[in-house]
Amino acid sequence: MDIDNSSVMITGATGFIGSRLIEKLVLEHDCTVHALVRNLSHASRIARFNVEIFSGDIVNKTDVSIAASDCDYIFHCAYDFAADPSKRKKLAMKGAENLAEVALSNAQKIVHMSTIDVYGRPEAGIITESSPRNPDSSNIYATSKLHAENTFRTYSQKEGLPVCILQPAIVYGPYSRPWTHTPVHQLMTGKVYLPNNGKGICNCIYIDDVIEAMINGVTVENCSGESFVLSDGNPVTWAEFFGEYSRFLGRDSLRLCPPGSIDGMTGNNSVSNIEAIKAVVFDPYVQNKISRIPLMMQLFSFANSFSKGNLKSALQSNSSQQSPPKSDMQYYPDPDKMKLYSSQAVVKIDKAKNALNFAPRFDFERGIKLTKEYLEWCRFVNS
Amino acid sequence: MVRVGIVGCGAVAEKGHLPAFNSISDVEITALVDKNLNRARELGVRYNVPLVTDTYSEIYDDIDAVVLALPHFLHCTAAIDFLKQKKYVLIEKPMALSSSECQTMIAASEKNEVGISVGLMRRYLPAHQLMKKILQKKTYGDLLEFRFLEGNVYNWPVTSDFFFKKETAGGGVLFDTGAHTIDSLIWWLGYPKSFHYYDDAFGGVEADCRIEIELDSGVSGFVELSRTRDLSNCAEFIFEDAQVIVNLRKNEIRLSHDSGISGIQGSVFNEQITQPIDIPFNYLFVLQAEDWISSTISNRPSLISGYEAMKSVSFIEQCYLRKGKLDLPWMEVV
Numbered sequence: 258m259d260i261d262n263s264s265v266m267i268t269g270a271t272g273f274i275g276s277r278l279i280e281k282l283v284l285e286h287d288c289t290v291h292a293l294v295r296n297l298s299h300a301s302r303i304a305r306f307n308v309e310i311f312s313g314d315i316v317n318k319t320d321v322s323i324a325a326s327d328c329d330y331i332f333h334c335a336y337d338f339a340a341d342p343s344k345r346k347k348l349a350m351k352g353a354e355n356l357a358e359v360a361l362s363n364a365q366k367i368v369h370m371s372t373i374d375v376y377g378r379p380e381a382g383i384i385t386e387s388s389p390r391n392p393d394s395s396n397i398y399a400t401s402k403l404h405a406e407n408t409f410r411t412y413s414q415k416e417g418l419p420v421c422i423l424q425p426a427i428v429y430g431p432y433s434r435p436w437t438h439t440p441v442h443q444l445m446t447g448k449v450y451l452p453n454n455g456k457g458i459c460n461c462i463y464i465d466d467v468i469e470a471m472i473n474g475v476t477v478e479n480c481s482g483e484s485f486v487l488s489d490g491n492p493v494t495w496a497e498f499f500g501e502y503s504r505f506l507g508r509d510s511l512r513l514c515p516p517g518s519i520d521g522m523t524g525n526n527s528v529s530n531i532e533a534i535k536a537v538v539f540d541p542y543v544q545n546k547i548s549r550i551p552l553m554m555q556l557f558s559f560a561n562s563f564s565k566g567n568l569k570s571a572l573q574s575n576s577s578q579q580s581p582p583k584s585d586m587q588y589y590p591d592p593d594k595m596k597l598y599s600s601q602a603v604v605k606i607d608k609a610k611n612a613l614n615f616a617p618r619f620d621f622e623r624g625i626k627l628t629k630e631y632l633e634w635c636r637f638v639n640s
Numbered sequence: 641m642v643r644v645g646i647v648g649c650g651a652v653a654e655k656g657h658l659p660a661f662n663s664i665s666d667v668e669i670t671a672l673v674d675k676n677l678n679r680a681r682e683l684g685v686r687y688n689v690p691l692v693t694d695t696y697s698e699i700y701d702d703i704d705a706v707v708l709a710l711p712h713f714l715h716c717t718a719a720i721d722f723l724k725q726k727k728y729v730l731i732e733k734p735m736a737l738s739s740s741e742c743q744t745m746i747a748a749s750e751k752n753e754v755g756i757s758v759g760l761m762r763r764y765l766p767a768h769q770l771m772k773k774i775l776q777k778k779t780y781g782d783l784l785e786f787r788f789l790e791g792n793v794y795n796w797p798v799t800s801d802f803f804f805k806k807e808t809a810g811g812g813v814l815f816d817t818g819a820h821t822i823d824s825l826i827w828w829l830g831y832p833k834s835f836h837y838y839d840d841a842f843g844g845v846e847a848d849c850r851i852e853i854e855l856d857s858g859v860s861g862f863v864e865l866s867r868t869r870d871l872s873n874c875a876e877f878i879f880e881d882a883q884v885i886v887n888l889r890k891n892e893i894r895l896s897h898d899s900g901i902s903g904i905q906g907s908v909f910n911e912q913i914t915q916p917i918d919i920p921f922n923y924l925f926v927l928q929a930e931d932w933i934s935s936t937i938s939n940r941p942s943l944i945s946g947y948e949a950m951k952s953v954s955f956i957e958q959c960y961l962r963k964g965k966l967d968l969p970w971m972e973v974v
């Protein structure tokens with residue numbers, strides 16, 4: 258069975274994974290796509306295609322039902338990072354429930370995008386589908402995803418819902434906010450500190466391999482009700498992972514720290530509050546984001562009118578150079594990242610290989626090469 | 641007192657036109673129109689507007705001039721309806737979906753002897769006016785090359801999906817943001833002699849595009865526009881003696897002289913503007929509103945006439961007709 262010429266409904270369609278899924282489904286499989294979109298402002302990347310955009314939310318069953326009509330498969334990628342953290346668990350479960358019921362009533366196969374984080378942060382050993390699922394309660398993302406998984410599992414066991422649950426590890430590649438844009442931004446604007454001399458294991462997976470697994474999740478027989486951990490099967494160290502970005506940027510901004518040496522160091526605590534605030538506020542990236550808040554636009558305008566003086570010449574002289582990007586931030590891992598970056602645990606993908614026909618095509622060398630081409634295109638460095 | 645109506649109560653009316661017209665003298669906002677009547681009423685209450693309706697033909701008797709902030713595909717029809725009523729028209733950019741629509745609108749304007757202006761308000765930026773003078777007067781010698789980079793990860797608070805449909809929006813980033821960028825380019829450098837156009841649309845509207853351009857003078861350069869990347873939002877000009885970088889969205893210009901000794905950067909002032917304007921978004925609407933109102937009172941053309949605005953619509957139209965596939969180097973299969 259293949260997915261060519263199918264009709265699919267995608268939640269979280271404007272996100273990093275949903276957008277790439279749509280690109281591949283349309284360009285390589287001639288699929289008809291229904292995209293359920295909560296915020297139309299984010300739809301630029303998917304509006305490049307002739308996809309049907311449904312404005313709505315997974316927590317509204319009618320929205321889900323309308324968007325899913327006439328579709329063969331559902332891919333559930335939505336997660337509301339913007340929601341009140343105390344409500345995310347409930348929202349994730351409500352969304353899962355709506356999707357499960359709609360999929361059941363339409364006899365549609367569904368792929369639920371979960372995360373490796375549901376297994377918590379084991380210090381060592383291997384992570385497989387039979388590892389205990391015990392994320393730290395402070396990791397709202399992981400606990401919400403786990404609750405959604407459990408909802409789907411219940412529907413699968415009791416009602417026979419054909420659902421495939423995917424638990425990818427560190428997904429990087431073009432448009433990845435957490436594992437491409439953020440590391441690059443941090444390395445450009447300050448020092449990034451890694452514990453354990455950077456020797457912790459990074460179970461990474463290139464975005465396109467995740468997409469292949471997703472497609473297999475609906476096309477491969479007998480994987481209903483199953484969950485699969487995903488990585489590219491050839492982990493690298495965190496020093497190698499961040500090191501590639503650092504080399505790409507041509508910056509010496511990665512700091513590999515001996516075990517114990519940065520314990521308890523959080524955020525920008527090595528600089529004064531004023532310095533830290535200045536570094537954030539005058540960071541062009543942050544300014545760009547903040548300046549979209551109307552009130553902030555007025556404040557910046559006000560502040561600038563003071564700082565620029567009042568010379569009545571045609572051109573007002575300030576300085577001879579464009580100020581270089583600020584690079585005095587200190588990025589220490591938070592307690593959760595500390596565990597992630599220190600861990601020696603390796604994700605084993607044997608089950609996905611055997612039962613999902615998962616055959617990763619991108620090792621880190623190949624994946625990061627494409628990622629760098631993307632970053633160059635983004636003009637992160639002057640090329 | 642000029643009585644102004646605003647047709648289309650989306651984000652640009654709320655954030656730009658309403659506060660601008662509310663702030664200038666000799667103007668009264670007398671009518672608001674939106675198919676979403678609740679939306680129009682809400683803004684009507686906020687700005688104390690006497691007439692609020694969902695049908696624009698009901699406001700003819702209550703206005704002298706109208707701002708059209710409608711989905712792009714409605715620009716032509718609505719403009720012609722108001723011009724026939726001899727109402728002055730300020731229309732949001734892009735002027736219309738095609739150059740033939742623009743021509744029809746200009747013809748209606750001439751026949752009815754009322755002006756049509758287009759909201760390409762960046763021309764009011766003093767830094768942009770200075771850039772034009774630098775190019776005209778060859779202050780730093782001949783131009784050698786240029787590049788325009790404009791884009792942000794798209795986050796405009798759209799209230800409907802018309803923006804993302806080709807039929808209603810006319811196109812993607814080239815048609816929308818590009819209406820400004822291409823207007824600046826043509827205003828500064830003249831209509832390109834030749835070009836190659838590439839974008840990333842596959843049946844929808846493009847999020848990224850690149851135009852490689854050659855001017856009459858033989859000088860070449862390129863334009864990149866994006867809804868997925870945070871670009872510099874600057875035009876860069878390499879002259880024989882200096883490099884000049886002008887911010888496409890703000891009143892900022894930067895100069896580096898080849899001697900390496902001096903470089904200056906900052907805001908530009910002129911007779912009208914004696915204070916720095918670093919965040920121009922709201923203020924540009926005021927400059928635009930003032931120019932448009934004074935042009936209607938004195939019956940002179942405003943800075944951006946329909947004829948001026950048509951040039952960028954024509955160029956964009958030509959781009960779409962000769963579209964090539966944008967190279968996205970990480971996309972393996974396509």
